[in-house]
Amino acid sequence: MSKVRLATVWLDGCSGCHMSLLDMDERLVEIADKVEIVYSPLVDNKEFPQEVDITLVEGAIGNVEDEEKIKMIRQRTKTLVSLGDCAVTGNVPSMRNTCGAKAVLERVYLENVTLQPQIPSESVPALRSRVCPVREVVKVDVFVPGCPPSADTIHALLVGLLSGSVPDISLLSRFGA
Amino acid sequence: MAKKIVIDPLTRIEGHGKITIHVGDDGMVNNAFFHIGQVRGFEKLCEGRPFYEMPSLMARICGICPVSHLMASAKACDALMGVRIPEPGANLRRIMNLAQIIQSHALSFFHLSSPDLLLGMDADPQTRNIFGLMAANPGVARDGIRLRQYGQEIVESLGGKRIHPAWVVPGGVNAPLSVEQRDRILSLIPEGIDVILRTLGWFKRGLEKYREEIRVFGNFPTMFLGMVSASAGLGFYGDGWLRIVDSTGNIVADHVDPRTYQDFLGEAVEPWTYLKFPYYKPLGYPEGIYRVGPLARLNLVNHCGSPLADQEFAEFRTLERGAVLSSFHYHYARLIEILFCLEKMEQLLHHKDILSKHVRAFAAPNNDEGIGVAEAPRGTLIHHYKIDDQGRIIWANLIIATGHNNLAMNRAVLQVARRFVDGNKLQEGMLNRVEAVIRAYDPCLSCSTHAVGQMPLTIDLVGPEGEVLDQLRR
Ligand code: SF4
Numbered sequence: 158m159s160k161v162r163l164a165t166v167w168l169d170g171c172s173g174c175h176m177s178l179l180d181m182d183e184r185l186v187e188i189a190d191k192v193e194i195v196y197s198p199l200v201d202n203k204e205f206p207q208e209v210d211i212t213l214v215e216g217a218i219g220n221v222e223d224e225e226k227i228k229m230i231r232q233r234t235k236t237l238v239s240l241g242d243c244a245v246t247g248n249v250p251s252m253r254n255t256c257g258a259k260a261v262l263e264r265v266y267l268e269n270v271t272l273q274p275q276i277p278s279e280s281v282p283a284l285r286s287r288v289c290p291v292r293e294v295v296k297v298d299v300f301v302p303g304c305p306p307s308a309d310t311i312h313a314l315l316v317g318l319l320s321g322s323v324p325d326i327s328l329l330s331r332f333g334a
Numbered sequence: 335m336a337k338k339i340v341i342d343p344l345t346r347i348e349g350h351g352k353i354t355i356h357v358g359d360d361g362m363v364n365n366a367f368f369h370i371g372q373v374r375g376f377e378k379l380c381e382g383r384p385f386y387e388m389p390s391l392m393a394r395i396c397g398i399c400p401v402s403h404l405m406a407s408a409k410a411c412d413a414l415m416g417v418r419i420p421e422p423g424a425n426l427r428r429i430m431n432l433a434q435i436i437q438s439h440a441l442s443f444f445h446l447s448s449p450d451l452l453l454g455m456d457a458d459p460q461t462r463n464i465f466g467l468m469a470a471n472p473g474v475a476r477d478g479i480r481l482r483q484y485g486q487e488i489v490e491s492l493g494g495k496r497i498h499p500a501w502v503v504p505g506g507v508n509a510p511l512s513v514e515q516r517d518r519i520l521s522l523i524p525e526g527i528d529v530i531l532r533t534l535g536w537f538k539r540g541l542e543k544y545r546e547e548i549r550v551f552g553n554f555p556t557m558f559l560g561m562v563s564a565s566a567g568l569g570f571y572g573d574g575w576l577r578i579v580d581s582t583g584n585i586v587a588d589h590v591d592p593r594t595y596q597d598f599l600g601e602a603v604e605p606w607t608y609l610k611f612p613y614y615k616p617l618g619y620p621e622g623i624y625r626v627g628p629l630a631r632l633n634l635v636n637h638c639g640s641p642l643a644d645q646e647f648a649e650f651r652t653l654e655r656g657a658v659l660s661s662f663h664y665h666y667a668r669l670i671e672i673l674f675c676l677e678k679m680e681q682l683l684h685h686k687d688i689l690s691k692h693v694r695a696f697a698a699p700n701n702d703e704g705i706g707v708a709e710a711p712r713g714t715l716i717h718h719y720k721i722d723d724q725g726r727i728i729w730a731n732l733i734i735a736t737g738h739n740n741l742a743m744n745r746a747v748l749q750v751a752r753r754f755v756d757g758n759k760l761q762e763g764m765l766n767r768v769e770a771v772i773r774a775y776d777p778c779l780s781c782s783t784h785a786v787g788q789m790p791l792t793i794d795l796v797g798p799e800g801e802v803l804d805q806l807r808r
Binding site: 201262 | 341342343345346347348349350352354367369370373374375377378379381391394395396397398400441445446459460462463464465468472475476479480482483486495496497498600601602603604605606607608610613615619731766
């Protein structure tokens with residue numbers, strides 16, 4: 158049987174959801190047996206491949222590149238999972254929506270600075286005016302709340318998805334958990 | 335014709351970044367840049383929130399070292415309240431902090447960097463990762479997973495949750511330690527020590543193979559900065575003082591109160607990255623370059639402060655006559671620090687008051703400004719808040735560990751690129767070394783702000799007008 162093609166990406170998040178994935182500890186070995194990790198910050202593939210079975214997305218959509226990237230990922234993925242509160246609701250990154258991207262940039266790069274105050278704009282992506290959850294940009298198949306969802310939740314999710322069903326994780330995780 | 339090589343995204347580092355390498359007509363590397371492209375703006379988005387929310391909110395800066403942010407943030411809040419927290423509460427915070435350093439260092443060393451060290455810098459990129467290591471060297475992979483697990487389990491057993499635990503609060507911690515918790519944590523320590531001693535063994539035996547990497551992986555003179563304990567040993571909780579040494583190991587500044595950081599640290603901005611560049615003000619920018627983190631700490635302290643770690647420390651310091659300058663040795667220093675954390679945790683757990691119920695001080699805010707400083711896995715972390723008379727945050731400034739190393743990481747990338755990258759005959763392993771030097775610093779880009787541009791690795795041949803003449807993909 159060919160292995161399930163799994164990808165993981167981080168957009169505007171804190172990497173906590175990826176850390177929770179690693180918190181599966183030795184269960185990682187058993188999962189790694191059943192999947193091929195075709196793209197992830199943990200491996201060296203630089204290009205998001207075609208025909209990915211499952212993609213776990215951490216983080217909200219915070220800048221223009223997040224947006225382009227998630228659209229491309231959607232096209233290449235069968236089952237797209239919003240993993241964690243940032244991906245599901247926008248969570249902490251979207252707190253900046255009350256003041257806007259401009260105020261954030263001014264505070265960080267013009268005010269709290271000693272030398273060469275300026276807003277970086279070369280080789281760095283522009284911030285979106287509003288941070289939004291993944292589902293506002295593309296269709297999401299599975300939502301997993303939690304900040305982060307626990308390793309047990311992620312394990313149950315993967316075991317379910319690998320056997321071809323979407324498990325009910327509503328009893329395992331909740332917002333902010 | 336000038337070429338620009340772009341490594342994007344950088345992989346096996348914590349967060350997103352990219353590197354561009356500028357190559358001249360002759361194929362020689364002219365310049366190199368390490369870009370970070372994302373900002374979440376915690377310094378702004380916390381405004382208007384009550385100060386006591388800060389530890390929980392600021393932990394969300396980073397899922398890898400949330401406990402460091404909990405420490406610095408809670409200490410800034412203690413300062414706002416003007417309280418000295420009960421010593422058992424401080425010791426419990428210290429234990430959680432040590433546990434986190436173990437897991438964060440284990441992640442950096444095993445999950446992210448050891449594939450380069452054990453499978454080789456030129457190994458097949460498809461398997462050069464922790465999963466490839468599980469197949470090729472299951473013993474080491476298991477050691478890494480277990481060691482990280484010990485750290486995370488201790489954090490969980492104290493705080494109820496592995497990532498973003500809500501247990502560290504302004505004034506102390508919100509629950510005392512039980513006998514069962516103490517015994518559970520103590521039971522994990524011996525195996526942890528076995529693992530780390532085994533790891534130090536194979537790492538040291540293998541150093542010879544990496545002589546060339548050691549020579550050029552960010553190997554240059556800089557100052558080193560960090561907190562030392564009250565006995566000038568390793569002190570991650572940050573209740574000693576700040577020390578700065580130069581590249582020969584001589585002390586430049588000592589007994590510095592970290593709360594005066596604005597007097598001697600400046601921050602500069604460059605247009606091509608969202609990560610700012612802190613520098614040592616008396617020397618100016620960019621001459622005021624310094625490094626922080628495990629390598630810096632071992633160059634700063636007089637001793638570690640626990641028996642086995644002190645033996646390793648003595649050996650480490652014989653690597654060079656002054657300070658140890660090669661950033662490759664961040665790995666080595668990281669392993670010694672893990673050993674120290676395990677031993678230190680054991681010492682603290684045997685403290686006579688560790689089960690005391692006095693773990694938290696209560697007070698309304700008494701100061702309108704507070705600064706909290708701790709040593710995070712990656713270096714000195716500073717949280718600085720101001721509040722209004724309702725206790726709401728009106729201003730915040732954060733100096734994040736990874737930021738301090740920004741100048742040094744950029745210089746290291748250039749050094750490695752100059753030595754290994756040949757613009758006429760590009761090979762994957764060359765570029766992996768450029769990434770590997772960044773891995774040695776273990777930057778946490780989630781902490782810093784973080785980048786996103788995740789395009790494939792492309793090499794563009796650009797014409798004089800900037801038009802792309804030719805493109806190569808990894
Ligand atoms: S949901 Fe929580 S843990 Fe996950 S990326 Fe967002 S802040 Fe981090």
